[in-house]
Amino acid sequence: MSKLWKKYILWFAQEHVDFRLAEFESLSKLFGFKFQHLSDQFLKPFWLVEFPNDETALQFASRSVALRAIFELYAHGQTLHAFHERLRNHVESHPAKVEAHFGANTSFKITVETYNKHFSQREKIDKIETMNYLPLSGPVDLKHPKVEWWYIEFWGLDPTAVPPVPDDILFGRLLAAGQRHLIKDLSLKHRKFIGNTSMDAQLSLLMANQALVAPGDLVFDPFVGTGSLLVSAAKFGGYVMGADIDYMMLHARCRPSRITQKVREKDESIRSNLKQYGCADRYMDVVVADFSNPLWHPRVSFDSIITDPPYGIREATEKVETKVTVKEGTRNSDMAHYPSTSHYALQQLYADLLDFASKHLRIGGRLVCWLPFHREDYSEATLPQHRNLQLVANSEQLLTGQTARRLLTYEKCSQTEPSDWSVPPLHVATPSEDFRDRYFNNCVESRQDRRMRKAEHREQGRLEMQRRGKVPSDSRAKKCDLNKSRFD
């Protein structure tokens, strides 16, 4: 049976390296495809894998955002000699392939890709010439070839220690490109409605893949903001809903985030974002609501929940305050009232989020969310857990030197009936103690200290200059003088 399996080269973009395997596994589950002999060097941009057929490979390429392109592998080898030997043997032993792809009527193009080492055009052509045993008989067509061959040399990952010979040499036929064009298509730069914490297109597409969003799914984001996660979910065919506590945000009346923009335009909204990308049909609704209170009917079940909860750094974590007494005469019925909000502790928020997911996901549905961490105190044991949810993926993205956030993917594996909802779940939700406080207060020096130190440093420099008899010059005046002297 395994004789029928074919080998493929997966060429990944070398960013968000930690997310690639999780995406691969998610897509394998989404399409239900099988694979075997996946190469285990996940840091490398080129992976080898065996799929049962080309359709599987195309399915993967049709959704993967991490993938640059996929190739049908002809040969690869650790040394040039071994590589050429294998390629020659492969071509000789597969006459059917030669007929299909090397024929006189098949125009072709060979691309040379060298990773981590630069070669001139001349050197690249020389590399092509080393494969002169290939029975290529069709015409060369650089613009619209029928078949694209790729010759790939991998020269390690470290640009400061390039090995004397390539680590790996690969040759294959281009099958399809990945979905990286979507990153540009959905770029925040050209999106109608964005906010301070809109998720960038690439990560939000990755999240939709982690959530296994399929056409006709109902997808929910309880901290929707400007709907940046809904855009990618809708792009993949999901019907999207959102909720947020921020009335001004959902009505797009908050301050614009673009530096060039003074006021929000009238037609800015999550709906108009979806319209911009041709997904308006899949906009369900957004609701102003406080996540800490129950709102949804017990019957409601979502296919996936994708969300980026506020961590309190750029967006406040808030919920409606619980007050016992209200001052007399502060409110009357015709006055618009905006309830005051109080801090929503991160631990509590995640406990609520997992609990919500356990109630409102279908069995097999996924919760995909970000959790911030101080890197030094991360350990798997501190991840939030819930008896009905199973953690299936966990990828890290560095934020600053000391902080990172992790994309957690949970799958609902069991169900608690609505009648038992009052029973507290057995979850241990103990993410790192208050992330925000430590983020701002636990650095080596406080921001105030740093400012004072910098100011003192500048003052010292100025005094030193004066002591040496140098007159501090105005750089703008200097530039003008220089220009003048050119015309004199």
Next chain:
Amino acid sequence: MKLSTYNFLTSMAIKGVKVGYPLKLTINKKDVVETEFNPTFVERLLPKLDWSAVYGAAQVAELADDIPAVQPENIAENELLLQKLHHLLFEVDVIEGQLECPETGRVFPIADGIPNMLLNEDEV
């Protein structure tokens, strides 16, 4: 707010409210937005809906003639009804209006098509 969303919302967060469903809907201004009919999606949504609230919404939206008062069996095979449900649930968009808690009478306003379900400090 679409009427499918109306079907999902409750006022159970209010202190003392047990069920808080269905909310009493008032439509002051509505819009009809044409969207692509996707029978599979409507079918998949059906088990998540409460039929009495579907029918209630149809009455308020003046579409009660299209929707039977009791959920018929085998809706999936009734393409015409699916289309009518699609129109009711996805194409009717409440722009201005309100939702009222059946137990306390608390009103949640709908403005610019977005319902505001926030409660005040002393209500939760």
